[in-house]
Amino acid sequence: AQTVTQSQPEMSVQEAETVTLSCTYDTSESDYYLFWYKQPPSRQMILVIRQEAYKQQNATENRFSVNFQKAAKSFSLKISDSQLGDAAMYFCAYRSGPGTGYALNFGKGTSLLVTP
Amino acid sequence: DTAxxxxxxxxxxxxxxxxxxxxxxxxxxxxxxxxxxxxxxxLKIMFSYNNKELIINETVPNRFSPKSPDKAHLNLHINSLELGDSAVYFCASSQRPGNSPLHFGNGTRLTVT
Structure with missing residues (x-):
């Protein structure tokens, strides 16, 4: 099974600043999909951004962008102009192929604290 | 309109x-x-169902039994609950194409005393 590693259990950023959350993964597949999900204290799982491995262009969604380095198997999330509402647990996820029902394999998460 | x-x-x-x-x-x-x-x-995957067919069962004790009466429903039955079963359980759904994200329910917090 593919493994996803988030090496930063906790991160802190000041409001309006930029923060980068790191994620690496291990796979032998050439075609796959990567996601970042956010889980605020409400417990809801919210999709932040997704990236197809065959696309060289990094995905961007408003203040959220990724740095996808396929050769390095790295998929970091950059949050610009951080807001108090960005405080949450962030999970990186790898989507497996048909043999596993296209399930998401999650990293252990990074808890992001945003300070005023 | 809850998804x-x-x-x-x-x-x-x-x-x-x-x-x-x-x-x-x-x-x-x-x-x-x-x-x-x-x-x-x-977060760890337990089961995956496609069109009511079980696709994945990830080393889950057989006390856990999923049931999918139709494509829109997937229930989880747990027998002989143990303290270690205490957790939050999330249901999710998606289309099969790889770039389709999973949509999650709000979770069920199970506490076994």
Whole structure:
């Protein structure tokens, strides 16, 4: 099974600043999909951004962008102009192929604290 | 318009009991999942169903039995509950193409005493 590693259990950023959350993964597949999900204290799982491995262009969604380095198997999330509402647990996820029902394999998460 | 709804939101029960968690999605998705989130927030896939067919069963004790009466529903029945079963259980759904994200329910917090 593919493994996803988030090496930063906790991160802190000041409001309006930029923060980068790191994620690496291990796979032998050439075609796959990567996601970042956010889980605020409400417990809801919210999709932040997704990236197809065959696309060289990094995905961007408003203040959220990724740095996808396929050769390095790295998929970091950059949050610009951080807001108090960005405080949450962030999970990186790898989507497996048909043999596993296209399930998401999650990293252990990074808890992001945003300070005023 | 709740996309993926699961009930109950909270479930407190004693060891040895049997309980069920229900999940329904109105997104027209063909694949549904159950995830377990432990006390350290780690999310682990338990089951995956596609068109009512079990696709994945990830080293889950056979006390856990998923049931999919139709594409829109995937229920989770747990027999002989143990203390270690305490966790948050998430139901999710998606379309099969790889770039389709999973849509999650709001979770069921199960506490076994």
């Amino acid at each position: 993926v709804s699961q009930t109950p939101k909270y479930l407190v029960t004693q060891m040895g009991n049997d309980k069920s968690i229900k999940c329904e999605q109105n997104l027209g998705h063909d694949t549904m999942y159950w995830y377990k989130q432990d006390s350290k927030k780690f």
